């Protein structure tokens with residue numbers, strides 16, 4: 619499959635022209651910045667201890683205000699299930715070209731498809747990204763699982779089991795955030811978090827990581843994202859104008875605030891721009907579970923954050939209108955944010 623980087627990326631000594639970013643958008647030497655330890659790693663087992671519960675919730679809220687990112691450990695999801703899920707996900711990209719051709723589609727409306735190189739606002743529209751991805755909805759499981767890849771043979775089983783657990787983890791985190799912000803604990807329980815889509819991202823080792831990107835700068839359009847990573851680093855977050863590198867902790871999930879959580883919290887929680895860089899020695903596979911509102915759901919700042927001194931900062935809109943606009947503007951954070959300001 620000539621379009622998929624996973625089919626030829628390992629055999630080239632240099633990055634093809636169409637993958638080279640303009641100088642101002644290249645990561646340059648920033649593709650190997652050291653890990654920044656200020657993004658908190660939060661131990662969820664502390665929630666069982668009455669003394670530490672309050673502090674843990676405060677740390678989650680503070681991280682969501684300051685970085686829009688935090689990691690969670692001791693989250694209750696079986697480490698072995700995480701490992702098996704990562705393995706079947708990696709295997710998809712190692713399948714034969716013949717098989718990958720069957721999964722590949724250019725049709726964005728296809729519910730399960732393998733694709734590559736989604737152009738974004740940060741490029742000139744033709745720029746390729748050093749990434750292949752497989753995406754499909756995964757909640758409610760029974761509605762979608764039969765459309766997922768049949769090979770690797772355990773894909774449906776492991777990704778299905780992991781999706782159910784990740785959805786529960788997301789609900790738990792949303793309840794903690796609600797509690798920390800003074801919202802009803804079940805505020806996000808229903809339509810606001812009614813759908814979940816996974817994007818399995820695969821970044822083959824890249825011969826010239828300073829010239830290209832796996833995913834260019836963007837913020838996530840959904841409510842909250844739960845990212846399953848492996849041992850290989852690559853995610854960078856823009857913090858006060860500087861790129862900072864996130865340490866990959868294979869037993870942890872990385873959590874990030876999406877646009878909708880920023881809007882509902884009336885700007886209190888932040889969705890931060892982030893990107894994925896590549897490296898020359900190891901392929902990297904991640905799974906981003908995007909928890910999102912149902913398409914007809916009305917999004918607006920929650921009443922709890924509005925009073926005479928705090929007017930609503932954002933308009934009220936249907937999630938589907940936000941999504942269409944985000945796609946049309948290729949995820950340009952500034953343009954998207956501006957048009958939903960009150």
Ligand SMILES: O=C(O)CCC(=O)C(=O)O
Nearest residue numbers: 817819833853894904906
């Ligand atoms: O793979 C990663 O580290 C990040 C992927 C990401 O940001 C996304 O899929 O939205």
Ligand SMILES: [Fe+2]
Nearest residue numbers: 836837838892
């Ligand atoms: Fe993202």
